[in-house]
Amino acid sequence: MDIISKKNDGQTLSFEEINFMVEGYLGEDIDDNEMSAFLRAVYLNDLESDETIALTRSMLETGKVLDLSDIEGFKIDKHSTGGVGDKLSLIVVPLLAATGVKVPKLSGHALGHTGGTIDKLQAIPGFTTVLTIEQFKYQLKAVGAVIAGQSRDFTPADGKIYALRDRTDTVSSIPLIASSIMSKKLAAGSDGIVLDIKVGSGAFMKDLSDAVKLAETMIEIAKATGIGATAILTNMDEPLGKAIGDSNEVAEAIETLKGKGPVDVRELTLVVGSLMLILAGGARSIDEAKGILSKKLDDGGGLRKFREIIIAQGGDDRVVEDNSLLPMGIDKKIFHKGQAGYLRFKDVEYLGHAYRVLSMDEHGEYRPGAGLNLLKKAGDEVGAGEDLIEIVHSGGDIDLAFSYIDKGIEIVDSPMKEPLIYDIIR
Numbered sequence: 317m318d319i320i321s322k323k324n325d326g327q328t329l330s331f332e333e334i335n336f337m338v339e340g341y342l343g344e345d346i347d348d349n350e351m352s353a354f355l356r357a358v359y360l361n362d363l364e365s366d367e368t369i370a371l372t373r374s375m376l377e378t379g380k381v382l383d384l385s386d387i388e389g390f391k392i393d394k395h396s397t398g399g400v401g402d403k404l405s406l407i408v409v410p411l412l413a414a415t416g417v418k419v420p421k422l423s424g425h426a427l428g429h430t431g432g433t434i435d436k437l438q439a440i441p442g443f444t445t446v447l448t449i450e451q452f453k454y455q456l457k458a459v460g461a462v463i464a465g466q467s468r469d470f471t472p473a474d475g476k477i478y479a480l481r482d483r484t485d486t487v488s489s490i491p492l493i494a495s496s497i498m499s500k501k502l503a504a505g506s507d508g509i510v511l512d513i514k515v516g517s518g519a520f521m522k523d524l525s526d527a528v529k530l531a532e533t534m535i536e537i538a539k540a541t542g543i544g545a546t547a548i549l550t551n552m553d554e555p556l557g558k559a560i561g562d563s564n565e566v567a568e569a570i571e572t573l574k575g576k577g578p579v580d581v582r583e584l585t586l587v588v589g590s591l592m593l594i595l596a597g598g599a600r601s602i603d604e605a606k607g608i609l610s611k612k613l614d615d616g617g618g619l620r621k622f623r624e625i626i627i628a629q630g631g632d633d634r635v636v637e638d639n640s641l642l643p644m645g646i647d648k649k650i651f652h653k654g655q656a657g658y659l660r661f662k663d664v665e666y667l668g669h670a671y672r673v674l675s676m677d678e679h680g681e682y683r684p685g686a687g688l689n690l691l692k693k694a695g696d697e698v699g700a701g702e703d704l705i706e707i708v709h710s711g712g713d714i715d716l717a718f719s720y721i722d723k724g725i726e727i728v729d730s731p732m733k734e735p736l737i738y739d740i741i742r
Contacts, residue, residue: 320350323357331370338374342473348480355477355486363491368533369540371491375499378473382449382505384420387457390596391418393506394588395497397521397530398430399514400668401555405433405463406569407585408592410625411609411618413461417596420456421463422470422504429518429668431565434465439562439642439684443631459624470503490526494533498541508544508595511535512588515738516553518664524549524738531741546591549738550584554661554694557581560671561687563642564708570636573619580693580736586610587737643684645674645708651718656700657727659692666724673720674712685710688721695733 319333337354340346363371384391392412396402409419423433423445434445445465447455455462468475474496481487501509511534513527514520521527531547538545557578559568571577572585590605599605612618619636626633635641661667667688674686689706692698705721707714 320353320357323354323361326361328364329367329370331374334367334370335374335377338371338378338473338477342378342476351477351480352484355481355484355489355492358492359486359489362489365533365536368491368495369537372495372499372502372537373541375471375474375477375495376502379471379503380449380467380469381503382420382452382470384418384453384456384505387418387453389416389418390508391420391456391506392592392596393419393421393501393504393509394512394592395501395509396512397497397514397519398427399552399556400430400518400664400671401557401560401565402431402514403436403557403559403565403569403581404512404585404588406436406566406622407572407581407618408589409461409463410573410621411585411589411612412592412596413459413625414612414617414621415593415598415608416460417593417598418456419461420452420504420506421461422466422500423463424466428520429665429672430520431560431562431668433463436562436565436569437463437631439566440626440631440635441641443626444629447629455628459621459628461621461625462628463625466500471499474499488520490530490533494530494537498534498537502541502543506543508592509538510588510591510595511545511547513547513549514552515549516551516664516734517661518555518668519552528739528741535741544595546595547741548588548591549741551734551736551738552664553734555664555667555690556584558690558693559687560667560690561675561708563639563644563685564687564689566635566642567639570619570622570639573613573622574616575614578693582613584736585613591740645685645687645710647709649707649709649714650703651705651707651721652701652703653698653725653727654700655727656698657729658731659694659696659698659704660726660728660732661694661724662726663724666720670717670720670724673717674707674709674714677711683710683712686712695731697731698727
């Protein structure tokens with residue numbers, strides 16, 4: 317095909333040529349082999365900025381776009397590229413809504429070793445993430461925030477292409493990543509977005525320079541399509557917070573909304589939330605925004621809004637006061653190391669794999685309530701044999717989980733601590 321040959325030769329493709337591939341593949345006029353060849357050509361030769369924008373627009377136009385223009389106020393979204401222990405959406409969405417900003421959030425399930433916001437919310441008894449467009453918009457008006465699953469009516473071409481990318485080993489292409497994320501975000505109809513790009517061993521982006529390129533690419537797409545965007549590059553060489561798992565991450569998010577919670581979770585909540593508030597016009601500086609959001613954490617405003625979201629989406633709001641209502645594993649085991657020194661997370665991805673092993677039964681079906689609770693954080697001093705990680709489970713391959721954890725952490729002679737935030741790109 318001439319289009320594939322052009323890209324293999326490093327030539328620039330027009331919107332019409334890219335759209336021909338996207339629409340043809342969705343309509344089955346182009347088969348898997350032809351689209352695979354196209355994706356490999358993109359992977360090997362990259363896309364220029366205009367081509368990436370064209371690909372994003374083409375995938376966006378294959379499905380519905382949520383029209384929120386009849387809802388007053390600035391609508392702000394937040395997206396994370398995924399990490400281990402990343403429960404930030406559960407905190408930031410109600411916190412921003414408590415300031416009066418509208419927050420329409422479409423989220424996804426777990427992907428690989430990283431957790432999914434939808435899976436976490438579904439740990440709350442009765443909570444539904446499947447909403448019609450009418451229900452989504454009604455709740456946004458009434459409550460000021462909504463978190464729902466991505467409908468298949470949005471960007472259907474992206475869903476089909478992503479599945480093929482997975483099979484053709486082209487997932488790591490930055491233009492393909494950027495266009496996939498942004499097509500889904502644009503379909504959600506927000507006026508602005510803050511992109512939390514995780515960097516490190518527990519993230520999909522392992523390299524800081526690649527993360528910067530991804531951030532810049534997505535901001536270019538946002539500008540070209542008329543929405544405001546800010547990207548923040550954050551550390552995923554250590555799990556975020558102390559909880560890894562659906563139920564225990566919900567519990568940790570609630571603790572943070574009560575003005576407590578781990579220091580790193582609270583700090584990142586305030587910074588990401590501040591960037592959202594600034595984009596929405598609710599503050600002029602990070603310091604001003606952090607002051608507003610800190611008050612909403614400490615006076616319970618964010619927690620009350622989270623309760624409203626739970627009730628609106630059919631969940632049992634008693635979990636806010638009683639986390640024993642969340643599904644929890646019935647057995648506990650403790651992981652420890654034999655040597656003394658300082659804790660270092662060698663490869664956080666292994667901790668994500670350990671959780672996945674514990675949360676699946678022998679048939680590959682999801683088993684609720686499993687989780688890891690970190691008893692120490694990176695740089696903490698530990699004694700020989702001291703408890704490091706509590707494992708909560710109701711079955712699963714415990715030996716394999718312990719093996720993964722052992723590969724993921726180590727004890728070193730001197731404390732090592734990476735910064736929580738690497739950069740902010742506007």
